[in-house]
Amino acid sequence: xxxxxxxxxxxxxxxxxxxxxxxxxxxxxxxxxxxxxxxxxxxxxxxxxxxxxxxxxxxxxxxxxxxxxxxxxxxxxxxxxxxxxxxxxxxxxxxxxxxxxxxxxxxxxxxxxxxxxxxxxxxxxxxxxxxxxxxxxxxxxxxxxxxxxxxxxxxxxxxxxxxxxxxxxxxxxxxxxxxxxxxxxxxxxxxxxxxxxxxxxxxxxxxxxxxxxxxxxxxxxxxxxxxxxxxxx
Amino acid sequence: xxxxxxxxxxxxxxxxxxxxxxxxxxxxxxxxxxxxxxxxxxxxxxxxxxxxxxxxxxxxxxxxxxxxxxxxxxxxxxxxxxxxxxxxxxxxxxxxxxxxxxxxxxxxxxxxxxxxxxxxxxxxxxxxxxxxxxxxxxxxxxxxxxxxxxxxxxxxxxxxxxxxxxxxxxxxxxxxxxxxxxxxxxxxxxxxxxxxxxxxxxxxxxxxxxxxxxxxxxxxxxxxxxxxxxxxx
DNA sequence: GAGTGGTCTAGACCACTCA
DNA sequence: GAGTGGTCTAGACCACTCC
Numbered sequence: 001x002x003x004x005x006x007x008x009x010x011x012x013x014x015x016x017x018x019x020x021x022x023x024x025x026x027x028x029x030x031x032x033x034x035x036x037x038x039x040x041x042x043x044x045x046x047x048x049x050x051x052x053x054x055x056x057x058x059x060x061x062x063x064x065x066x067x068x069x070x071x072x073x074x075x076x077x078x079x080x081x082x083x084x085x086x087x088x089x090x091x092x093x094x095x096x097x098x099x100x101x102x103x104x105x106x107x108x109x110x111x112x113x114x115x116x117x118x119x120x121x122x123x124x125x126x127x128x129x130x131x132x133x134x135x136x137x138x139x140x141x142x143x144x145x146x147x148x149x150x151x152x153x154x155x156x157x158x159x160x161x162x163x164x165x166x167x168x169x170x171x172x173x174x175x176x177x178x179x180x181x182x183x184x185x186x187x188x189x190x191x192x193x194x195x196x197x198x199x200x201x202x203x204x205x206x207x208x209x210x211x212x213x214x215x216x217x218x219x220x221x222x223x224x225x226x227x228x229x230x231x232x233x
Numbered sequence: 234x235x236x237x238x239x240x241x242x243x244x245x246x247x248x249x250x251x252x253x254x255x256x257x258x259x260x261x262x263x264x265x266x267x268x269x270x271x272x273x274x275x276x277x278x279x280x281x282x283x284x285x286x287x288x289x290x291x292x293x294x295x296x297x298x299x300x301x302x303x304x305x306x307x308x309x310x311x312x313x314x315x316x317x318x319x320x321x322x323x324x325x326x327x328x329x330x331x332x333x334x335x336x337x338x339x340x341x342x343x344x345x346x347x348x349x350x351x352x353x354x355x356x357x358x359x360x361x362x363x364x365x366x367x368x369x370x371x372x373x374x375x376x377x378x379x380x381x382x383x384x385x386x387x388x389x390x391x392x393x394x395x396x397x398x399x400x401x402x403x404x405x406x407x408x409x410x411x412x413x414x415x416x417x418x419x420x421x422x423x424x425x426x427x428x429x430x431x432x433x434x435x436x437x438x439x440x441x442x443x444x445x446x447x448x449x450x451x452x453x454x455x456x457x458x459x460x461x462x463x464x465x466x
Numbered sequence: 467g468a469g470t471g472g473t474c475t476a477g478a479c480c481a482c483t484c485a
Numbered sequence: 486g487a488g489t490g491g492t493c494t495a496g497a498c499c500a501c502t503c504c
Contacts, residue, residue, distance in 0.1 A: 044494045065501045078315045079412045179312045180463040183416035183436035201434030203416035230413040277475045298482045298490045
């Protein structure tokens, strides 16, 4: 009987995944080497390698030279959340996006923000606060500090018509970023702008970006409690 | 002069990334084809291909056959959050993990949970509630529903000594999952168990898992407001 | 030292999509 | 139809790590 099945790295990957998820190969177990699999599937070793690398990247198997490839014992799942521009996120939901600047001025940076950025407290940074609306309902409050030493042009940027988010994307590249998410109480100003009561729970995203260890910006993104961050895998 | 630089796909990838982040190639711009880059770097096309594929995977460039490779216009950043077992997360912080079962019994599933799972309300599911502590301080409340049709063994599983989280990892493979995160008010039971006041903000993760479209489990994971989900990129 | 995965090459054919 | 990326092969050498 002639081999009719076309072997692509996807086919191989999916078949390996099937064997793992149906416990043909159990957690912690060693699976056959690349050479053996290549022969079984009638493919080149490079093709099997690509399939296995993809499984390793998604955390399904662990690979070590000489030791071989094992099914991961505790599948450390990871969720990927897309962090789009607010405008995109809103328009993709089929809603109308609106932007409004609340305030924009140079200010001495408070201690907690300075600490997050790794700079001295009291330095003059650009402090921009703005609202993003979806269908005229409050969607996100953006409270941002921009390091003027790294991005001097921010002092005169047109934040009245363009959100700092979008302006920075186009004018200040970054190489590294940290995100974190937490539940917090709405502060007084946030509550007013988001049309909540002070102390209501809000979903807060904090992002800090760097260009090669030079801090660019710190932002606190505040969402009303109806907001959800969703991810599929 | 002899070419001394060793070309690996990493070197190529990093150089391409440098050109993009320093705006040598600007957003929306077409970059040279694989063949041209292969010649420039003195590498095989396959090597350049690997570098470009990686950049495409992380959302830095977009590739289309015939059209070529472009620098992405609005870099849709994505953040990856690792979702480890609670035990692992706590122990990696150098703290002591403790588990306590609150209740475990068959119950008719309420409408909202049934809707999330895509099953009929009122079906008997396994309802397990449990606490996870770090250094004896409340870390996470796990409120879980398990589909007994998909995982009948859950009825007699030893949830008094093993968390449903860990038991399911070892006994019920899944192929698809959805996560979402939101800020919510602590419900009465949650407040008591997490040592908060009712209505305090809590960070809630909801996860639903499927084995090929068959719903396995729905879980609500509730964290005190001090909790942060962190991601780096 | 030896076994396994990591990477590279040169060439080939295919698949998609733009014009 | 033609150009570009997608994938595969066969072979090779290297790098790491276990014994």
